[in-house]
Amino acid sequence: MVVRDLPKVRLLILETDETELETQQDKGHYGQVLHHHFSKAGLNHDPPLGVETDRRFVVAEKGGKVPAYDEIKEYHAILMTGSCFDAHGDNPWILDLMNLLREIWLRNPECKLSGVCFGHQLLCRLFGSIVEPEPTGKWELGHSKIDLTGVGKRLFDTETPYVYMHQMHLDHVVAPPTPESSGGLLSKDTKVHVWGSSPHTQVQGIFIEDRVFTTQAHLAFDEDMVHREIQMRVDGGSIKDLEHADRAKDTAHLEHDGDIAAAAILRFFHGEDSKAVEESKKQ
Template sequence: MPKDIDQESKPAPNAPVVRLMVLETDEPHPATQDERGSFGQILHQHFAQTGAAHDPPLGIETDQVYVVGDRGGRMPAVAEFDGFDGVLVTGSRASADGDEPWIRELLGLLRELWTRRPSDLVFIGVCFGHQLLARLLGAEIRTSPSRDWELGHCAIALSPVGQRLFRTGDAAHVYLHQMHQDQVAAAPPHNELCEGDVQVWGCSAHTPVQGLYVANRLFTTQAHLAFDRAMVGRQIAMRVESGGITDRAHADRAAETAHLEHDGDVVAAAILRMFHFGDDGAEGKEMC
């Protein structure tokens, strides 16, 4: 069974609380599921630890709903988001530009929430979730032009917005674990859902849009903020075994980087600052 949250992850009883609805769009490797739980539980633990280290500390409450209908999931109703401060869409092996019924249904739900809750619900996306929210707002999702995968421990070049969001000072990069072939081609254009500027906080040689940001409303990341060494190796192995990744040498090299330190806590801290104690974004569209 997954481990309980340790005492160091628990803030004071009177700490402000951030409530997140996590929409799980896939399941982790079975060994990871046994050790750490579902993707939603893994993210809960990560944010709980980050919230406990926040100044002042934040409590984190999450509900998790597995939404892949053809594999036993269900799509929550809009009313189930009442009382939540944010919605987080997880990573998935599915393609964010796919036409599966559950993906269409999820897009419909997110569109309704985006329209109904313009000022009091923060939208967060990780990997597949990043791409799906970009698609919702009108961005193009495409396979990498080189058709290769961005895998393992990677450097992400920060735009000025990213440097402010992550409070990196003069540091121009963060380092995170990647696992994707598809990518967001460019920030969403102005349209009926996207009236303000959507800013890109980072890019890499492989991927022009590593994350999107709308002040007080949206934060996405192509990379995985909560992966650990075991998860990286197992998730890569799953994609090799399924035939998704065919370049085994590339996969092996990426797996060898799984032990390297990454900045997932820095990303989580920036996300939590969307809810409490200010917002570090900047006005105006700034690109890599």
């Protein structure tokens, strides 16, 4: 089937960092990696969906720029990538990105927002969550088990009470946002669901009906990317526990559920989260 003949999901990817150099040469930037991943999910969708992705690199320190709202107001599906930067930081571009997200939220209620790792943390910060390093200083790395809530099982369309995905983070969202924490962005009746948790990170992702679906884990990482991303952080000095890093590298080849996560987020972008909504109304 020719992709151009399929109904399409048009997706804007806000790149909040660059891929590691070897990955860049091998697979391209984050937008290309995610385009390939979501396109595969689209072809496996029933019926198949085409995926069209545009990208904006937003990191000012590396030559990027946060777009103005009017430049992207036509998009109804936006995803923010992972990053080596701290989502709790006050870099001017991070604050500009927060302002853009706030404007999108208020002015374009049809827009669905998603975020991976840094993107997940920044969206939670937008709604008032505290984002900070894990208290013991331990990273969550490599192939990791995530226990699913009822809503998570519905979103991922599985009866299995867990998924496995690749992790690459020290910072975490301490608690999910609430209407009270959001400074008025969330209405009083907004239900914020945590779809999964792990011993390291209790908020592995949030879901707000028709508006937000985030994931702390990296759905598109493969074995090579896990090895390279860990080594980059070891070389940069941010990961100091070399035994932990080596153990995580040794898990990179294990089967994970990134394809299931991509399918779930694609269904969300396509407006198919009714099963999760039904579950949420029972709680």
